[in-house]
Amino acid sequence: MGPIVQNLGLSTEINFLIAFLLGIGFGFVLEQAGFSSSRRLAGMFYGYDTTVLKVFFTAAIVAMAGLFFMNYLEMINLNQVYVHDAAIWAAAIGGIIMGGGFIMGGFCPGTSVSAAAIGKVDAIFFLGGLLLGIFVFGFFAPMFSGIISPEEGSYWFVDSHKKISDALGVSDSIFALLLIVMAVCMFVFGEWLEKKFARPDITKEI
Template sequence: MFEFPFLKNFKLILISFNFAYRTHVLALLMGALFGFLMSRAGATTYDFHAQMFLFIDFQLMEVIGTAVIVAMIGVLLLKRFHVNALSTGCEVDFVKKPYQAGLVTGAFIFGIGWAMTASCPGTIPAMLGEGKMGAVFALIGIVGGTMAYGVLQSFVTHTKQSAPPSKDNNC
């Protein structure tokens, strides 16, 4: 019999690659599918965003509403059946985040940015994949805003920690 050590090594390489990078490959495939579906739904078209914000065409609102309903049903099923994650094998956990004071202001700024650029952060990679170069400027805005938030948050945290304790004169 002829043995081909290269084929055996190739098989081992594929198995180890699958084990080491399965989360990344799964994320890449899911992201590509998500981008394709957003493109097909019209979520990467500037005109649909503008028409939605001007209350002319509600196609994009219908897509968003459908996504919210599907996500709600999905989360309900994940919680009820205690499903394990595909990539880690651990049970999917849903932790409630506490309310933060700047949440409403941040949501308002997010909405203004969405209306000004006619693209939400989820659609920008798909727009770049379609070759829409205007999405580059929105991406720069997102990265800059995220960096500004990080700097401001660390400044506020550092200021609170280094402030001298206040003295109460309630004698």
């Protein structure tokens, strides 16, 4: 039963090897999808290329549905799976800052690594900026600790459930179904956008 590494007691080194192999798959798919092109990624926000929307939401619903099935078939113990748990305000503010970085830089960190791997110089500069941004954050880290780990009752504390389904008061499966329906609607919308805002001069270059 998964997670395999924990439940078979595999060594840290084997776990790192697994990480490396998963990373190869991750980088390969990102590049194959065209995420190594900043103009293709940015196309999402101008409508001429909505690959980001399609790939991102397809991946999210496939992995989510896969976890459901694995759980149902008792192949995985979901209690042992890490669920992202940033404080809500920290996730929101961090997300907003990252969104600015996305539209200015044209990449997100994962896609910039796969783009740098094929020689995109803009991606290499983005990665340099990424390291610089983390370094700068290091100086201000104490200032943000109240947002990142807010104490109960403080201004930044949101008393929320960890899972979105619990927060909305619906069952996991109902939420999953809703998300899949939403994703399909967005795919239809994305296809429409690509026709309406088509820019063959750009898409043939990327």
